[in-house]
Amino acid sequence: MSSSADPGDGTASTLREHAHALFDAGELHAADAAFARLAAQHPDDGALHYMRGLANKYLRDWSASLQHNLRAQALESDFDPASAWNAAIAATGCGDWEQARRQWARCGIDIPAGDGPINADFGIACVRLNPWADGETVFVQRIDPVRARLLNVPLPESGHRFADIVLHDGASTGTRWSGEADVPVFNALQVLERSDHRTFAVFIQCPDADALEQLQQATLPGIGYVEDWTLSIRHLCLRCSYGAPHTHERDDADLEEAGNDDWHPERSLGIGAQGRTAVMRLLGDWAAAGVGRHVDSVSACDSELPLPAPGRAWWRGMDEDDASP
Known part of the structure; x- marks a missing residue:
């Protein structure tokens, strides 16, 4: 039986385990489809919508990720920071600044007042470019909680350029010494603004x-x-x-x-x-x-940006046993 095949007994618990196994194996399209089938049977189960939002985040389908995270939030009895962070990341990927600002406020993150893109000083960090392809790590200036401008000149094979603005994940996968302090390392998810350099x-x-x-x-x-x-x-x-x-x-x-x-x-x-x-x-x-x-x-x-391929849980940190939120 292939990893994407339905389990034999069809019980809800087995189907759920199968969906999570697909996600953990990096089979994101199959995992999303499996969680969708479960959500159709259990429409008020917020955890299923959260997992669809998470799968679509790593598929970089920002509209779908935002939709499912908002649905998960609507079903929450208590505030869940994970769904708020992922909704904010997806809203940022969509350019929905009103929603992104709303979600950051829910997370208690202080951001400058305004209606459009956030442009502030969130410090120096590092990002792993193309983490699905063992990309290089470069220093960045964070301009909002999940957007950053590249400070290094990346290798051409990365498809990135100096001063690109990238969207990065919310969970750190490690640290790197900046010369003054240890700074967090995040997985870059997508180029949002292409540099002219x-x-x-x-x-x-x-x-x-x-x-x-x-x-x-x-x-x-x-x-x-x-x-x-x-x-x-x-x-x-x-x-x-x-x-x-x-x-x-x-x-x-x-x-x-x-x-x-x-x-x-x-x-x-x-x-x-x-x-x-x-x-x-x-x-x-x-x-x-x-x-x-x-x-x-x-x-x-000039090189094309390498695209993720299925079958690899590239979003995990080096020492993580479980997928990051």
């Missing part, structure tokens, strides 16, 4: 750390952020990937901090910029300002 993979010869800092601190219209991928991206040789000239005289895994005592001149950069002209001007000015500075390769990179 494209990603450029840039490979340079840089004589010392001071020269690199000058490049990173330089300001120019159209340049968003210059990130040194040499230290942060270690699981593949980017120069090999992009065909940039280089040698393998040392193992980049041995690199620690960017200092002049043991400097590696071949640097791999990610630049978030609005266009190639701005990138070339930035690099040209930098190369002309000192000896030993050379640009090996510049590649504009």
Whole structure:
């Protein structure tokens, strides 16, 4: 019997166990259908509507998720923060700001007054991009309880860009050290606002750390952020990937901090910029300002966002035994 097949005896308890098993296995469409059959038989069971809202959240069907979470709330005898959080996430995904604000108020979260999108300072955090595809983790500035702007230049393969605004889940899946404190890590669910900063993979010869800092601190219209991928991206040789000239005289895994005592001149950069002209001007000015500075390769990179596939409960934290709310 396949995981999506109906159980043999057809009792309500067995059907419910089957629906939960489908959800836990990441078979979200089948789980939603199973909970729908149960809800048709037990229309006043709020837990079934909650589970439909949860399944549709991870299917990223925000309208359906909101509908079922609101129905679960209507059947609640006591306030349930889980349905309120999930309703707020779904309303945010829909752009229903009136409903999102209402749900955050129910959760006791202080947000600025207004009618439209929430735009405040909810602190620094991290998000896992494309968590269904083992995506990278980047730092973000949270602008509302579940929306955040990317502060790093993600790898092109992620399909994300510097300054994208993403919707993220409400439950943290871990923490990461920011340099000042441990900050929560959330699963990114969807890009809500696409940045106009494209990603450029840039490979340079840089004589010392001071020269690199000058490049990173330089300001120019159209340049968003210059990130040194040499230290942060270690699981593949980017120069090999992009065909940039280089040698393998040392193992980049041995690199620690960017200092002049043991400097590696071949640097791999990610630049978030609005266009190639701005990138070339930035690099040209930098190369002309000192000896030993050379640009090996510049590649504009665009990739499609990878989509979730069934059969994986990607929303779970690393140490979770149960699915997060």
